[in-house]
Amino acid sequence: MRELLLREALNEALHEEMDADPRVFLLGEDILDPWGGTFRVTEGLSTRFGTERVRETPIPEAAIVGCALGAALLGMRPVAEIMLLDFTAMAMDQIVNQAAKLRYMTGGQASVPIVIRTAGGAGRASAAQHSQSLEAWFTHVPGLKVVMPSTPYDAKGLLKAAIRDPDPVIFIEHKMTYGVRGPVPEGDYTVPLGVADVKRPGTDITVIATSRQVLRALEAAERVAREDGYDVEVVDPRTLYPLDTRTILASIKKTHRAVVVHEAPKRGGWGGELLSTIVEGAFDYLDAPIVRVAAPNTPIPFAPEMERYIVPDVAEIVAGIRQVMA
Amino acid sequence: MPAQQEVIQVAAATEPGAAGEQPVVSQYAAPVPAGERERLLWMYRTMLRIREFDERIVQLFGEGKIAGALHSYVGEEAVATGVCAHLRPDDYVVSTHRGHGHLLAKGGEMRRMMAELYGRVDGYCRGKGGSMHITAVELGMLGANGIVGAGVPIATGAGTAIHLKGTDQVVVCFFGDGAVNIGPFHEGLNLAATWNLPVTFVCENNLYAQFTPQRLHAKLPDLYLRAQGYGIPGLVVDGNDVLAVADVVQEAVARSRSGGGPTFIEAKTYRWHGHAVNNPASAVGRDEREIADWKAKDPIPRLAHHLLERGIATALELDSIRDEVLQEVEASIAFAEASPSAPPEAALEHVYAHLPPRADL
Structure with a gap:
């Protein structure tokens, strides 16, 4: 293609x-x-x-x-x-x-x-x-x-x-x-709103990430596969509302572990809502506390060194996966 | 894209999520009569309908029959009436939080508005909007609004759609003197002027923004002068003279229809009552003398005087119009009180075009 x-x-x-x-x-x-x-x-x-x-x-x-x-x-x-x-x-x-x-x-x-x-x-x-x-x-x-x-x-x-x-x-x-x-295929097709996509199938842990963090989660998944032998499933909700809770909960019921990743500050972030949805829908399936990987509760700084520090990167997602798997 | 214009239709009000409910077509959506005498009598009747409706709902509020924020249009009837006297059924108006008069003048059914104020299913908005959001899309009345000045960009958008469709429809955007100091007022006016859109901006200057007199809010008392800053015509009119309002709007609307772009009209008028039904004018320190002076300029007797003096109508005819209007008000109350309340769970409908999954409600 x-x-x-x-x-x-x-x-x-x-x-x-x-x-x-x-x-x-x-x-x-x-x-x-x-x-x-x-x-x-x-x-x-x-x-x-x-x-x-x-x-x-x-x-x-x-x-x-x-x-x-x-x-x-x-x-x-x-x-x-x-x-x-x-x-x-x-x-x-x-x-x-x-x-x-x-x-x-x-x-x-x-x-x-x-x-x-x-x-x-x-x-x-x-x-x-x-x-x-x-x-x-x-x-x-x-x-x-x-x-x-x-x-x-x-x-x-x-x-x-x-x-x-x-x-x-x-x-x-x-x-x-x-x-x-x-x-990208030629011609007309749509991706319906409210349908999540499993970007990488896995069996050990589910990483639910949004936007650019999906790409970083995929990198993190490859790294822990290499270095730790974990088989990570990466789910991209694609639409935050309507939310495809069925796909997300099905993944967690399979892996029993989850990391939630977004670039927004953690406090009041959409990840908190997602985490609540998971707890309401799959609490009994969870084998470990869920970890959120998100920005700290600060504005975005100018200097590139500080900006990189604020935005979640592959290393932080890897650390989040290892924390849940430990 | 002229060949494709017929494809464009007004957004359908069909509701896949709400089972079995058909949109009600108004029987009152008749055009303003064409003949000069009939048009004048329509103006008289329309002003009375607005007056008697808004006076009666104050009583109903006092009796505890209707709740919420009710903003009386009493005293300002000539503006909505004069403006709508030269609009077609397929033209649009964008209203304000003080919107009862705009709806009635655009051909609205009093009984369906009353039912809305009662929060009943036969109300225009099925009880979901109330007074502050009274809307009748089928009549081109695109909505009252709880946010001051928010209608100005929306009217600009309606004008943009008309421009893209290539029809000769027009939009009238009503707003008060309080709105002219809000950012989106400026944004919308500038856009309408820059794009030469068919929108007539009608400022109902009733001298008060909520409780505070205009002189404490703006240095310039003549708001029509602001039009110059946008490069569009700015006109001022006695907002208590329905014939003067009709004349000035006729000219503005004709200009818009023929591609001449927007006009800003300031109608100087007066709100007899307080901001809302629960804060009467006397309670917010309004000067009794000022109120009396403006009541002497009441637009309804002024038109009656004109009609009688010119022999256009007899006192008997005007009395019989008043009787019919009073009957319509009482019939609208009976209609509203007979209309059922919506089941509480109807609150979950109309958030989206399609009802979301139960888990999301």
Whole structure:
């Protein structure tokens, strides 16, 4: 199968969905050619579809999301790009009080089929306001769906599913994965929201990781296989809500041990919610306490040495696996 | 993409998760009458419907029959009525927390709004929204809103959809004087102006943001002057003169329909009551003289005077309209009280298009 960068897979999904459905349009900052978006995800789209359907906005994030929402109420399928996940803070009213609740508050009269694409995560020495992992803000809000792809294949299929979804979707791309290369089939396919993927089957312990940490968990799994002889199963939920608890619990009922990994701070992180779900659903199957590998409860520092120290790496996941297996 | 326009439909209200419930089609979604006399009588009736509804719900709140935050539109009826007098059924309005008048003027059924205030299943939002979120998508009334100023970007989005579909529909965005100091107001107005969208922004300046007079919130008393900062026309109108409001909106809407972009209209008016039903004007230190002065400018007798003086209607006709409106109010109460409450577990529906697995509820 041909291979694409994750950024190219997303770009292809946007091309295909805009081709297939005249209701789909894009809006965001710097998304027009020749820039094609800060991370070049929208490259070529304004040239192909014109600047009516690929709409350059000013900077205000609340207006970008509110505009997407208003258009969705009239039957459109907007895909809004919020350049960085940190900037969703500027749009929180429109996301949390408006988009997430409109179907509910109107007793089902309104549909808000919007996708908010945004780039999260650390790794570029961008410091505290350009590097965060804020997914737990959104998983806490009923009415939203939250997607975090880790591979080019998933990125394309999940984005297409998100665009076709009738509810608002927060689609969080990790900025350090845009250059990840992987197999992507030609043409149309979707990855349904709410279906986890076992990225590496194993029998001794389950590592559940999100976004870029899936890639690091796979590396950690190879290392402990070599060095300790542990057979690790790596599960990527792919969507934090809806969450495929069945696949996760089935894995834990098989391995009896679990490590939960994410890049966000541990306190109040989504991993705590996942851990509770595991304890509620598979307590009797657990042979050891679950360990969370997550960032410490600090902002993201600028200096690359400190930034690397904060973000969970392969060594920390390996240490987490060994702690649970000990 | 003109060839593909017919593919685009308004978002369906069908609910795969809610079994067996059909969307109710309003019998009141009639257009504003075309004839001049009929239009004037429609204005009179509409202002009275808003007035009598909002006065009656204050009593019902006092009797403990309805709960929650109720924001009275009494005194401001000419704005919603004058604005909607020149809208088509397929045009859109975006409302505020003070939204009863906007819904009725856009053709809403009083009884379904009353049922919503009672929290009953026949309410527009099946009891899930209440007064502060009253919405009728089928009428193009895209929603009241509990967040001040939040409707401005949403109206801009509706305008964007119209622009992309290439129709000649328009959007009216209502907001109060409190909204103009909020960030998203500026963001939305700038976007609508930059993209030349068919949105008319109507500022209902009732002089108070919750309890506090406008002079403590902003240096500039004439809010229409802000339009200049966005490069769009800014107009001011006596918001207690329904005919003046209708005239200025007619011009703005015609400009939008023909691709002329947005207009900002400041309607200077006055809220007779306090911010919400549980904080009456007298209780928040409002000057009695000020209230009396504004009551002397009551928009409803002003229109009645015009109709009688010009021989457009007789006193008998106006009395009979009032009687019909009072009957409609009482009938709407009877309808609401006869409507069943939703089963409590209906609270779990409408979070998503499809009902999530039981474990997630």
